[in-house]
Amino acid sequence: MAEIGKPVSRIDGRLKVTGGAKYAAEFNQVNMAYAFPVRSTIAKGTITATDTSAAEASSGVLAVITHKNAAKLNAINPQEQWKAGIVFLGEDLPPLQDDKVYYFGQFVACVVAETYEQARSAAALLKVTYAVEKPRIDLKSELPNGYRPEKLFGEEAQINTGKTAAVLAAAAQKIEHTYTTSTENHHPMEPHASIAVWEAADKLTIYDATQGVLVTRAIAAYFLNLKPENVRVISPYVGGGFGSKGAWLHLVLAAMAARVVKRPVKLAVTRQMMATNVGRRSATIQKIALGAGFDGKLAAIRHESETYTNLSQFFEPSGLQTKVLYAAPIREITYKVAKLNVGTPTFMRAPGETPGTFALESAMDEMAYEMKIDPLEFRVSNHAAVDPMTEHPFSGNNLLECYRTGAEKFGWSNRKMQPRQTRSGRNLIGYGMATATYPAGRSSATVRVQVLINGDVKVMTAAADIGTGTYTVIAQTAADALGLPVQRIAVELGDSNLPTAPFAGGSQTTASVHPAVLAACEMLRESLMGLATTDAKSKLSGRRAEEIAYGDGKFFVRSDRSKTDSYADIMRRNSKVMMEACTTTKPVTDGGLGSPVAPCMVAPAASEENSDAKKYSFHSFGAQFAEVWIDEDLGTIRVKRFTSVQDVGRIMNEKTARSQIIGGVIFGLGAALMEATEHDHRWANPVTRTLADYHVPVNMDVPEIDVHFINKPDPHISSIGARGIGEIGITGVSAAVANAVFNATGKRIRDLPLSPDKLL
């Protein structure tokens, strides 16, 4: 493999920095109008009247849509939605269908006008009156009315593998603490946007910022009652998604507006709307109890998570990592979920593991201190060699090597166990570490590969490049499989007319799509070779496949490299403008993110390759190390160094992979140090509604991040051996920081974020 693994720069990089890469909101249409949603100013109640007169009279206004005049959409119906291919939906609230309000900021009307400015200013003129009910806002006080979910991603949600309570009570050493994390909002660089274009009365094109054109298509088709084949979703470039893009219903609102005004309509979601209308990570209260023997071995783990949801089955699954980490013989993992009248929670980068590793990995640190063992040693001695829940071996698990490498690169041995031992000037210095983990998924994917008349190649699949480098890495795989330089591979993504690929969620695009790229390229190569070896005019005529190698856009005879035949020549001799192959690979660990659309052809090798899938547990692992400097007088924390070692299978591109980990760590530093959505206790409005109030890390908050990969291919996930990499980087980060803060100051802070007030 010449290209795979190399730090190839993004093939779309130039387009992106020159503005040539078009994002959803940039697909301006002729005669386009603009929609601006009006949001509720109460959190719970009923709309009693909507006075649209001033808005309608405002200049440029084309329509004001309210629940009174909005078109009827198909109603929420989980079975029907599932059949329609909606593998998940942001919230169960088709827009403007009735007068009920469930959270502050809910879309309650929509103004359509000639210009964006006209739509927005008219939206401010709408007068909505409500019968207000008392909203449920406070997590703690609502939990007694909460429910205990039965299922989590299709599995049992509430787990107890033994007599946890008794074992904990009898344990020689025990800790029990409560950890809390804040609600966080989604703020990818590119806000959500949709442009809806009705091509005919029953035919719709949507330019949308989405992580999965097929899920988005299914959503549009279902709610608007269209045939899926009559809906096309186009989304070639996405400025970050992190779980927030593709499943929210503003795109349906855009289509409704376009239908009313009979023109293309753009609906661009504002930053302020992002605080309520595109999902969020809900706050958690997590209680962890660890019991261990005098030998330092864990006897039991209990992890109780409490959180909230609103209009969705989704809840933050913060117990997930506790199913996978550490060899305790028994464990209890439970959830309780309250319903609150705030924006609906959804997936956000490593949903579950992000707050969950904060709690578990802080608790591990506390237990290590309790037992006076080095926290890293404590983890090593409790390492789970097999999946503790299923007892299946892991498909690949080099966590111990992550610990070792990390300790060495970071200089863990310089750490003093006793807090408050290291200073520089007025700063207290501390070291902390934590384990990272995230499941590895691989869904079904279909890829079409074409060789063109000049021998160049095009790879097509409906996958998304949400900024991660999918275009580039696919080109690398195809380049290797066909013996071409990356420059001669064109990649087409983000169009629902392309062959089926999974939603870019669960860190599985690379793991899912590349085996299909490889299989399709191999099929194409064999067809091309067949044309050559059976052609008397070819220098390869009569040769067997084993005798032939390929490279540089041609085949050649291994024993005599002067005997060649190029793809272009083969195409020309056979009078072909284009030749193609298409394969579908089967899922390994169906994370439910694949779209059930007919495959073009099942790759012959796929089923065999995955025959042992059920016998393994698929997870990635890593180790995170942080050095913090704390100005104790002022309570300010600076993360001075960060080392992240990741075991994610084969590294497909050293550069884009590193960027994913760096991005994950920065995201984690945000959660650790500053990100928090605050609600007013009377009106349930998010008070942190702009990026001035909702802080994310800036350059000065981010140190040099030292990333290392174990880079051992996982033989069970695919023949390529790459697991996902998008989410694991955030996991464990906040615990590593909080543990370092304890090491520096002796203060154990169990509530995120670690803002200055908590250290004073």
Add this chain to the structure above:
Amino acid sequence: MRPFKYSRAQNTGNAVQTVAANTNSKFLAGGTNILDLMKEDVERPDELVDVTRLNFSQVRTVEGGANKGGVSIGGLGRNTDTANHPLVRQNFPLLTQAILAGASQQIRNMATNGGNLNQRTRCSYFYDTAMPCNKREPGSGCGALEGINRMHALFGWSNDCVAVHPSDMCVALVALDAVVKVQGTDGKERSIPFADYHRLPGNTPQKDNILNQGELITAIEIPKNNFASKSYYLKVRDRASYAFALVSVAAALEIEGNAIKNVRVAMGGVSHKPWRAVEAEKFLTGKAATEANFKAAADAEMRNAKPLEHNKFKVELGRRAIVRALTQAMKGGTNA
């Protein structure tokens, strides 16, 4: 943003008259605050008079008058240019530090000095038109008083408004006894001592300062002083950069023999106006520059703080910040 009329002022007199004549009009300078507020529908002027082409951007030595020998900075000077001007850097490094602690490089490049004085509070209830706010809509109530008020005032607030003035630059200016030069609607210039320029909210929080409709800030004069070698601006915030202050402190000292001859302490993030820490100054004048005295001075000031539900930590933080800023000022104003 509502439709509005835009015009470009040709001269000062015409700018002042236009805005004075229409109570619903405003000056437009760098636009970094007023345009944001218009997009959020918080400010709703029907007319903007762009003053950026007027000639009030120079930094120069004051030739005459009460502040002779001091430095005048133009009302339309950009924050970046002002902070980096040699006259400012040499004579008032405190002002340079304070300006550079605010916003981001890009915003400071656009932002003007006059606009910085007149920027409005960052109270998020003020910004959200769905919320009650006496400053935005007199009589509607104060959302923050019993809401999320972590970023709000410790000093001088009223039940009608607990907001803080967000500027860093103004904290240095009040410490330096600056004077605001204003072109009045009567065509005459008037001078306003900086400490009197911004207001406490009382029962009219809609008024941030004492400027009359149409009055234009042409310059800010800073009298000569002997603080240059011992001054420091400390800003404590929730992230390392690009955030408004939880608490900030401008400190400047002039030492004679073993005693503090002259001292200035001002605070940001604690009041509706840049807060001159008069009690701390009173305590320190004539005393030795020791840590014990700094602490006692900080206590003297913070004793009068009246925290709200979520900002209690700012009392202790403010105390420590005063001590730290004075300590750093004594060390020559570096971070060491």
